[in-house]
Amino acid sequence: MSASQQDLYPDKLWVETPLIRSPHLSSHLQAEVYLKLETLQPTQSFKYRGITHYAQHALRTYGPDVHLVIASSGNAGIAAASAAKILKLRCTVFLPHGVSQSTIDYMRKEGAQIVIEGNYYLQARQAAQKAVDADPKAVMVPGYDDPLLWEGHASLVYEVQQQLPAGTKPDAIFCSFGGGGLAGGIIVGCKAVGWDDVPLVTVETHGSNCFYQSLSMNDGPFVGDVASRPIPNGTTAERNTQHGVTVAHLASLTSKATSLGASSPSAAVVKMALEREGGVRSVCISDEMAMQAALNFAEDHKMLVELACSATIAPAYKRNVFDKLVPSTGKVPTVVLVLCGGFKVSLDDMEEWRRTVAADIATGGEWEVAYNGETFTTPKTE
């Protein structure tokens, strides 16, 4: 039996988002496909859950003078700014150069101070760290690697359990994986509601797949054994003794799904994924496949989502991929796609993706999909 959400999160700032059944995907897959619409959080992404939770904890622990500092070129920064505004706390967001004006405007609308420093995220992160070190009232809001974040994100699982038809247990939950904050929250939430055995499908892109690469470095669901699985050029393996796992550090991220952009995942989340009863089904897809999914989703559901988000939906638009990830059991499966949301998508992006996908389809061939150490292909056209 699941605990009452009201008791666990009495002062929550996030909203219970709709879980809607997609008639399009359900009929396409002969499944019951539900979409958890984190796009509808106040700052348009799931980050609002964990980050407001963290901010409230910071307020309780350090008092109303606490200064929230975060390095983020996107959704985490917006969430932190919004949380700080509601809780009447000071907030400074460190951004690298090149962040879009609409994102900066959004953070300003939420009352945050903005500092633009450095050309890459890591440099903005360093500047943020310096600011935290120099200010006794400052705390760094973590991006994805913190139990408080996971506790906040986990709330979405409680909601899903209440929102599905009574007594329904999903045959799989799909989510995107950047640094692992969302996946960590889903794993923690599943455990709490008795769903530790529910399969979790994590989706990344080929050019931003630190989690997939990390799983590859450990004994786990990947085929073969660790020794036989090569480490890609540019990746270093780092043993994390605290959690007893090896994590990958990627030298560069080449994907256009920039909101996934973590060069290494949370070691704790890698550990949780390897230990959970329902396991993890780690998938990597091409940017173009994510773009096509974003375009299809916009036509079907009238919503614009970032590539980091459409990556979650992409397998559902490809029958052969879906059938491998959720093998048929004879009964109609129920799957939940967690639409993580994100503000960083525009109509111009959609136009660019349309052109990119069309050009890619014109080159012929199929798209490669990596799944737990094996690769297969899926047709580019519908």
Place this chain on the structure above:
Amino acid sequence: MSTLNQEETLYHEKLWLETPLIRSIHISSLLQCNVYLKLDTLQPAQSFKYRGISHFAQHAKRTHGPDVHLIIASGGNAGLAAACAANVLKVRCTVYLPHGVNQSTIDFLRKEGAEVVIEGNYYLEALQGARKAVEAEANAIMIPAYDDPVVWEGHASMVYEIKRQLPEGTKPDAIFCSVGGGGLAGGIMDGCKAVGWDDVPLVTVETHGSNCFYQSLSLNDGPFAGDVASRPVPEGTRPEHCTEHNVTVAHLATLKSKATSLGASSPSAVVVRKALNRKGGVRSICIPDEMAMQAVLNFAEDHKTLVELACSATIAPAYKPSLFSKLVPESRSNKPATVVLIVCGGFKISLDNLEEYRRIVAADLAEGGDWEVAYNGELLTTAKAE
């Protein structure tokens, strides 16, 4: 009976969703108001129509039994709502469409299990086909598009939700909605009356090329400037006096707007009467298609949601601060106003449409000048550029 009890009693078997009411940071900061969006885009069938139509369908099943055959003539959202409701209730549904309705609409209807009959070249011909079918079959019932109290009762549910969802004790300074035939407006007015909001101003939005409600108000004593006799009846419009409701309604010969989901050549006479009677009055406005198109584009960038023109018409005034302050003078006071925009939804919008709108708006802006907005019998202008 308390409002909560009333809501429970009326809607305890409801098929529709309680949709989110979200505060728009983008529009709120633009207007220095608290602007809330009621996102009925998220209903099954993707529009508010699911409320009233599923309510009607349930009522029909209760009254006529499980063999009831629901029939509707619609090229769009009403048809889809009927199909979805019939699917859930496991009753038969046939949608009559005129030729020319696009394949994706037909596919969507079929996915929901409806039978589709394509008849006639215009909506009116499809409607005649539907009526004939209803007359010929004992089990068949026509689902009304907008002119029915049961449909309004279903739509009214959104007002109960809004009251609960706004910060405790908040009464809106205005509610904005689009008007096609008046079903949505009828539901909102009934809902407002039920929850003690009869005095809340209602701003109804149409387009110049599809404004049967505005023209109807003009034909009656009411909020319009001047008197009826001094207000000219546009060419192509035929006034018709409805004695039962003591109100004159306009019948428009043609509809020229691209906001085709508004497409009613005459409004519900009852809804016109309700609008004239209510305490909070009605502020009826008409905007150009281009202004609605610009709002579609802005809303897509701000809220990552695609809406039809018939829907963006509601949001368009909120993207024009000086026009907005004329429509909602309450917003000029020291205390920030609270405004609710009903985002009615609709599935007839595509990325191709948005590209087309972008081109049209750019060309229109290049011509210079301002956009004309009609408001309760007077003409205002608003700047085209942001």
